[in-house]
Amino acid sequence: MAYSCSSDNIDVEVEEIEEEQVDPEDQVEEEEQTSFNLPEIDLNNWKVTLPISVNGKPIEVEPPEILNYATNDVLKPFMFNDSINGALVFYAYPGATTTNSSYSRTELREQMNPGSNSTNWTFGQGGSMKGTLALAEISKDNDGDYHRTMVMQIHGRLTNEQRDLIGESDNNAPPMLKIYWQDGYVRVLTKALKNLNASDTEILYTDAWEDGESYTFSDKVDFDKFTIEIKVSEGKMEVILNESDSKTFEDIHILKWGVFENYFKAGNYLQTTDQEAFAKVKFYDLEVKH
Numbered sequence: 001m002a003y004s005c006s007s008d009n010i011d012v013e014v015e016e017i018e019e020e021q022v023d024p025e026d027q028v029e030e031e032e033q034t035s036f037n038l039p040e041i042d043l044n045n046w047k048v049t050l051p052i053s054v055n056g057k058p059i060e061v062e063p064p065e066i067l068n069y070a071t072n073d074v075l076k077p078f079m080f081n082d083s084i085n086g087a088l089v090f091y092a093y094p095g096a097t098t099t100n101s102s103y104s105r106t107e108l109r110e111q112m113n114p115g116s117n118s119t120n121w122t123f124g125q126g127g128s129m130k131g132t133l134a135l136a137e138i139s140k141d142n143d144g145d146y147h148r149t150m151v152m153q154i155h156g157r158l159t160n161e162q163r164d165l166i167g168e169s170d171n172n173a174p175p176m177l178k179i180y181w182q183d184g185y186v187r188v189l190t191k192a193l194k195n196l197n198a199s200d201t202e203i204l205y206t207d208a209w210e211d212g213e214s215y216t217f218s219d220k221v222d223f224d225k226f227t228i229e230i231k232v233s234e235g236k237m238e239v240i241l242n243e244s245d246s247k248t249f250e251d252i253h254i255l256k257w258g259v260f261e262n263y264f265k266a267g268n269y270l271q272t273t274d275q276e277a278f279a280k281v282k283f284y285d286l287e288v289k290h
Contacts, residue, residue: 012242037086041286045065045111048267050078051095053106058096058104063114077237078106082136087282088171089136090268094277100172109155110288120157120261124231124255127290129264130229135181135221136280139271145183147207149279150269152228156238156260158204166204173260174209177230177237180271181281184222188215188239192253203259212253217241225284234258264288 044264047062052074061075069075078091095104113119121127131152156173163171180187192212193203201207219241229240235255237246268281 029286038081038083039086040140040286041283042068043108044114045288046108048075048079048108049098050074051092051106052078053096053271058098061268062111074083076204076259077285081129082282085282085284087134087284090281090283092268092270092279093200094270094273094275099170102270102273105267105269106149107150107265107269108159108173108286110264112263112290115256117157117263118160120263122261122290123237124220124234125290126233127210127262127264127288128229128231128290130227131266132227132284133287134225134282134284135184135223135283138181138279139272139277140159141273141274141277146281147272147274147277148180148182148187149271149281150178150180151266151281152229152230153177153265153269154232154262155265156262159261160257162204172206173204174206175255176254176260177264178226178237179230179239181221182216184220186217186221186226186228186241188217188247190214190237190249190253191257193256196252196256199209200259203256215239215247217245219245219249234264272289 020093025177043066044063046066047060048066050059051060051108059074062218065072069079069080080089082089090106092104092106097104097192112121123193133151138149153175154177155175158168158173174191176191178189192208194210209239227242231238235258236250237254238246238250242245266286269277269280270277
């Protein structure tokens with residue numbers, strides 16, 4: 001299964017017209033129109049969470065409504081095209097938050113079955129996500145340092161059976177992978193099991209996990225375009241920056257993580273509650289494969 005950013009090739013039969021005269025002004029206008037680029041991102045398998053709320057809960061927009069983001073009055077302030085550079089811009093500021101977070105976001109959540117959160121994947125089944133993106137703008141704190149934002153995740157999810165087994169009210173599980181833009185660098189953070197002898201039931205609780213290995217790529221991406229690829233398989237997770245610099249996580253913690261279902265996330269998850277803070281993240285392409 002693949003959610004690809006590539007458009008299908010369409011063969012168009014053009015009828016030739018001999019000695020057709022073209023008005024020079026029309027030709028200039030046509031050239032200007034064709035200079036605009038739209039992002040080639042297939043949103044059929046993504047929903048988005050926004051930093052605004054209704055009845056105390058952040059607004060979420062699923063397929064097929066998300067496909068019309070360019071004309072959707074709710075989405076337009078937070079998801080919009082940079083048609084000069086061919087990118088989809090995600091704008092976020094401190095606002096509505098989800099149940100398990102203090103921060104707001106304009107962030108995509110993978111839906112293998114469009115419109116449903118119930119179908120997900122395990123590390124044993126594997127998967128990959130690849131995106132080309134850039135930090136367009138981000139605010140600074142009172143010390144003059146840039147705020148940070150999360151641009152990609154692998155998030156865990158309890159099955160309904162696991163949820164009922166440990167008596168939870170929702171299906172939330174920890175995120176195994178967080179990828180941040182931080183001070184112009186790409187930083188990766190994983191999860192680790194606190195007690196490697198935890199039982200099959202104990203391992204399901206969120207507090208059984210803590211922040212694990214962290215890694216910051218040496219190349220500074222700053223505000224330039226960069227590519228991140230995530231590849232996962234049984235007991236293994238690899239993060240690749242710009243198709244050259246790679247970091248692989250392959251240990252007992254990744255192996256133990258195999259109990260959870262997962263889904264990919266991508267976008268702009270602003271990591272501050274400072275007033276007047278904001279960030280804009282541009283995605284040029286985004287592709288998921290399973």
